[in-house]
Amino acid sequence: MSETIETTIAGRTLKVDYGKIGMLSDCAIFISYGDTVVLVNANASDKPREGVDFFPLSIEYEEKLYSVGKIPGGFIKREGKPTDKAILHARAIDRPLRPLFPKGYRNDVQVVCTVVSVEQDNLPDILAINGASIALCLSSIPFNTPVGAVSVGIVDEKFVINPGLEERKKSTLNLTVCATDERIMMVEAGGSEIAEDVMYDAIMFGFEECKKIVKFQKEIMDKYGKEKIVPELYKVDxxxxxxxxxxxxxxxxxxxxxxxxxxxxxxxxxxxxxxxxxxxxxxxxxxxxxxxxxxxxxxxxxxxxxxNEHRRPDGRKFDEIRPISCEVGILPRTHGTGLFTRGLTQVMTVATLGSLGDAQILDGISSEESKRYIHHYNFPSYSTGETRPLRGPGRREIGHGALAEKALIPLIPSEEEFPYTIRLVSEVLSSNGSTSQASICGSTLALLDAGVPIKRPAAGIAMGLITSEDLSKEEIITDIQGIEDFFGDMDFKVGGTEVGITAIQFDTKIHGLSKECVRGALDGARKARLFILDKINACIEAPRKELSKYAPKTFTMNIAPDKIRDVIGAGGKVINKIIAETGVKIDIKEDGKIFVMSDDTESAKKALKIIDDLTREVKVGEIYLGKVTNITKFGAFVEILPGKEGLVHISKLDFKRVNKVEDVVSLGDEILVKVVEIDNQGRINLSRKDAIKDSEKKESKEE
Known part of the structure; x- marks a missing residue:
């Protein structure tokens, strides 16, 4: 049986092809939106996994570079481990689906979303969330509550569902909303300081569109879904x-x-x-x-x-924040450091400034090719007082680093304002609740300490939730600690400034959040954020006026774009020679802007002069200090700028008659010459005696 089912979302066709692929999977579908296509396969083990006390759900999101017509870079020429973005998208699929499985279900379940075709106007990650829900609903796996997902942007002060590429470039908000037809399951957001009221309205706008997608899924499920197995649920005797x-x-x-x-x-x-x-x-x-x-x-x-007792485990009020302390400049040789402590949660962030050439190159399916602001997050075992092997970052570390990065992106100065690549590394030193939000605070301190002219400070806070079994009663708590996160129902993280929200990430362990809960969490987070920002401002009010003496210095200049080839030279010969002579780093943009970076100011100035000489236009009437490169019977050739030389005829060497060129100049001499003519073939004619005459006139005037 092969079926194609369609609906319309935001004026575009959402299509599901079911029954013609992946015959051995419990369920396999192609889900497409425009020319973006995701292959989704859902399978489960026949029996529960023995010896586990959790639900072993595995969500995989695979990006195939053939989906955008690319061949992978490197020697192997095939996709390797998932990119950070793929891991983040897999987490975004996992979070809304996991709470909707039956409690006590311990069969292995795997959903694999493979991106096989991408049109940049239609995001594959949003499509994959919908596809995973549809595949699970159509399968025999005991999953009965579909979810819908959309992205929401703000373009020209209007909400837009699933904005295209050009709309996303203009949008001040990048919001993902995932929901059932009754409650909101997951929100991811990045924005340019969005007001709480606007953010709430945007979430509700997306929620209404999610309901339409859920209705479509229920119709598919009722018509084509397999009979659900009766699961063996784990239960204690x-x-x-x-x-x-x-x-x-x-x-x-x-x-x-x-x-x-x-x-x-x-x-x-x-x-x-x-x-x-x-x-x-x-x-x-x-x-x-x-x-x-x-x-x-x-x-x-x-x-x-x-x-019921309105009491917190540590005795705080529901809206009370744990004691906070802020420090900067605690490491002597780094470019900037911030230490943020909130209760028993402590994060140290270190800022490093590099050249624009140090920007991270991205090899993926999105239109983004590089980024000059990078945030990494580390969560070692000692942060919880435990011991375990130290390995590379896991999905959690990648997710937390991306969230902190998202919160600060709108505040990072442009390349023109601050021509540096910026890397932040947040080291979690002690963990007892919301280290990702502490890393936002620590990162703000580190940026200010490094002298990065950020738009304004940012802070983050995590809100929690406790609900009754029937969801009729709920309590929101501010600044959740470990025990409240562990036994609670929600982790609602909000980062932003005094002006508005720059990042949100929330997920839940229950069947979604009410509208009232979303509203309350946003308002509570704002109050807490302003309190933390006061602490940050009391520690350091503004970016340091000077960079660390250990940070490299950047100098800029502009040249005509058609002169770039003169600076680079054949095979990079010229630019590599400049770098070898001066020890600087050089980055050149297509518009002719040149960035020279060095720890030594004199070396940078030397490199800038060389580049200036390489790209300067020779003008008639100007005087140059040139070097004699060749001597003939009829005159001397003088290099006045790198790669540019002209002829001083023997009659132009001196005021008196010259019988032999060598009587006046020798090979390698540096002499003043004046450009007297550039003929129609571009040949430069020079005069030594005119240069001497002009110099004498100038000296006489000065006297």
């Missing part, structure tokens, strides 16, 4: 659970009301040991089940404490 509860519930409750985190953890470890000693003989093979019951008890107690 009721007798065991009751015995563990009876034994330790009161002890756990007493411990969870301890406000000091370290003391609470120590006492909790002691309770766990008592439980282990009590049940290890009766239930020797049920250690994981006992741990599951203990987790459920802690969760119940903390959620009840927050929702």
């Amino acid at each position: 009721e007798t065991l659970e009751q015995e563990v509860r009876d034994f330790c519930f009161d002890m756990v409750k007493e411990v969870m009301y301890i406000t000091d985190r370290d003391k609470r953890n120590d006492e909790l470890d002691a309770v766990k040991q008592k439980v282990d000693d009590e049940f290890k003989e009766k239930y020797p093979d049920n250690g994981a089940d006992i741990a599951e019951v203990l987790y459920k008890i802690q969760k119940e107690i903390v959620r009840n404490m927050l929702l």
Whole structure:
């Protein structure tokens, strides 16, 4: 059976081809929007995975360079590990889908979204979220709640659904909204300081469009969907659970009301040991089940404490932020550093300035080819007091770094204002809630310390949520710490300035957020953000007026675009010679703007003079200090600028009659000459005696 189903979204056709590809997958579809096509395959294991206490869902997003007519770079010439963008898109698919699977479902589920054709007007990542939802709904996998996803832009102060490439260039907002037909599941946003009211309206605008996509999916599901399997859900034996509860519930409750985190953890470890000693003989093979019951008890107690008793584990008010401290310049040889501490969360960010040639080259399917502002985030094991092998960044680290980068992008000065590549590295030194938002704050401090003229400081905060089972009751909390994040229902991260929002990322563990919750979280985040910005401003009010003495200095000049070839030379021979002689870095733009970077000012000035000489036009009447390069019977050839030489006829060498050229000049002499003529063949005629005469007149006037 092969079916093609279509609907219209934002005036363009969304099409699903089902039943003609991937015959051995549980479900395989082509989903297309314009000329953008994503292949989606969904499969699940027959039985639950043994020995796990989580749902093993795997979302893969693969970018094929043939989708944009590219051949991969490098020696191997094939796609390798996922790009950072592909990882971010996979996370964006995972977050709204994961909470909608049945609780206790522990079968391996894999959804693979392969981008096979890309039209830049229609984003494949948005299409992949919709495709993953459709494939799961059509499959036999126990997934019954479809989600729709759209992007929202603001062009000429109007909201636009799924903006095209040119509209995205003009848009002040890059927003992704994913929702069911009842509640919002996920939001990703980057914007140019968007006001809270405008951001809320944009989210709601996208929400309404998501409902249309969900309705379309439900129609497909009802008509073509496979019969859903009845899953084997993991559940702890009721007798065991009751015995563990009876034994330790009161002890756990007493411990969870301890406000000091370290003391609470120590006492909790002691309770766990008592439980282990009590049940290890009766239930020797049920250690994981006992741990599951203990987790459920802690969760119940903390959620009840927050929702019904209006009390936080550390005793704070619901809108209270933990103690904050800010420091700058703590590392002596780096270009800029910021240390931000909020409670037991601490992040150090280090700023490094480089040449424009240090910009990151991007080899992917998007239209973006490079970026000069880079943000990296590291989360080592010591940040939580644990031990584990140190490996490369995982998906979480890449996601957190991208979020902090997104929050600061609108504030970074343009290349014309600040001709540097900027790299920030956020090192998480201690983690107890929202290190990604702490890295925004630490990065602001580092940029200011480095002397980067950012538009204004930015800060970030994470908001949390606790809801009742039926979602009828909810409480929003500000500046969530680890225990509230662990047992809560939402992680709503908002970064921005005093003017507005620059980045949002939220996901949920429940079946979505209400409109009221979104509104409340945005308002609470603004209040907290302004409080943190006051702390940052008290530490450092403005960018330092001078760069670090260890940072390279950049000098700029402009030349005519048709002179670029003279600076570069055949095979780069000329520019490489300049670099070798001066030790500088040189970047040349297509419009003729040249950037020279060096730690030594004199070396930079020397390089600029060489380039200026290479590109200057020789003008009649000007005097030059040139070098004699060749001597003939009828005169001397003098190089007045690099690659440009003219002839001083023997009659123009001196005021008196010259019998032999060598009587006046020798090979290698530096002499003053005046350009007296440039003939129609471009040949330059020079005069030494006219240059001497003009110099004498000038000296006489000065005297």
